Amino acid sequence: MIIATVTALYILFGGGSGWWATEIKALEKSVKAIEMSEPAREEALEVVDYMSDLSSVRTDQSKAVSKELEKLLESYDGDSASIARQLKFYREDTRAFYSQMVQARFQLKENFTAEQWEALFPAAED
Amino acid sequence: MQRLLLLLVAAGLLVSAGCSGRKSADEIDAVKSDSFDELRIAVGETVADADRQAIVVSQINEMEAMFVEGKSVQLAFLDELHELHRNYYSTPEQFEALIDATNAEFLVIEKRLVAINRAIVAATTAEEYESLGKLRLNAFESSVAAQETLDAANREAQ
Numbered sequence: 001m002i003i004a005t006v007t008a009l010y011i012l013f014g015g016g017s018g019w020w021a022t023e024i025k026a027l028e029k030s031v032k033a034i035e036m037s038e039p040a041r042e043e044a045l046e047v048v049d050y051m052s053d054l055s056s057v058r059t060d061q062s063k064a065v066s067k068e069l070e071k072l073l074e075s076y077d078g079d080s081a082s083i084a085r086q087l088k089f090y091r092e093d094t095r096a097f098y099s100q101m102v103q104a105r106f107q108l109k110e111n112f113t114a115e116q117w118e119a120l121f122p123a124a125e126d
Numbered sequence: 127m128q129r130l131l132l133l134l135v136a137a138g139l140l141v142s143a144g145c146s147g148r149k150s151a152d153e154i155d156a157v158k159s160d161s162f163d164e165l166r167i168a169v170g171e172t173v174a175d176a177d178r179q180a181i182v183v184s185q186i187n188e189m190e191a192m193f194v195e196g197k198s199v200q201l202a203f204l205d206e207l208h209e210l211h212r213n214y215y216s217t218p219e220q221f222e223a224l225i226d227a228t229n230a231e232f233l234v235i236e237k238r239l240v241a242i243n244r245a246i247v248a249a250t251t252a253e254e255y256e257s258l259g260k261l262r263l264n265a266f267e268s269s270v271a272a273q274e275t276l277d278a279a280n281r282e283a284q
Contacts, residue, residue, distance in 0.1 A: 019204050023211065073243050076252045080244065087236050095229050102221040105211060117214040 020055045030120040044111040051104045058097045162190045181249040203228040
């Protein structure tokens with residue numbers, strides 16, 4: 001149902017995995033390029049990999065939710081309680097995803113000095 | 127139709143994905159705007175009487191406004207998130223506060239979108255609602271094709 005599809009589309013605006021995917025790609029490039037000790041670089045890249053995995057899982061979850069939501073919205077006799085429940089789950093999942101990514105970001109930061117961290121970002125915006 | 131949904135979701139997410147993706151995402155947004163026009167025309171051809179047509183079109187207008195609002199919330203959020211992320215001295219509490227505030231904004235938008243969808247259901251018969259579901263809208267199809275390219279590039283980069 002086109003209207004169900006459009007509705008579900010806009011509801012899922014807040015998923016966020018696309019933004020992180022781009023950030024992770026840029027971070028990986030920067031971590032490989034900047035001056036730092038090799039053990040620290042290896043640890044940092046492990047965290048970057050972990051973040052990439054989280055982002056991929058999130059993309060798959062968003063797809064699954066979108067399928068379920070579209071199904072509910074398609075129904076002419078749709079159950080509003082089920083829709084509300086699905087939305088609540090989706091919001092909670094989104095919240096959890098961002099928290100995991102932020103935790104990973106702080107874990108990543110432990111491998112860098114303030115100067116090194118600053119150097120990561122100009123490169124990331126090339 | 128499912129493919130459409132998934133790709134357009136990715137389009138929404140990519141709107142703020144970074145400098146390299148922004149221009150293309152803006153182009154897709156223009157196509158999406160055309161899609162709403164197509165949808166309004168389709169409603170005029172599908173819903174039987176003028177009063178109910180007007181109700182459905184007004185809900186679609188509202189849906190489009192929600193899209194604009196949602197995009198604005200998302201862009202502001204991602205800009206702030208990026209600033210916190212690049213600042214070595216940002217605290218976890220700053221991130222949590224931003225995420226919570228934005229989640230609350232999205233929740234309001236989502237509830238309104240569902241209400242719009244249910245209002246459209248209420249203003250149509252089951253047959254009309256089903257007929258609208260069978261439409262193939264050219265602009266939507268175009269945005270799918272455009273997004274497919276962006277989505278594939280993003281996944282490859284990952």
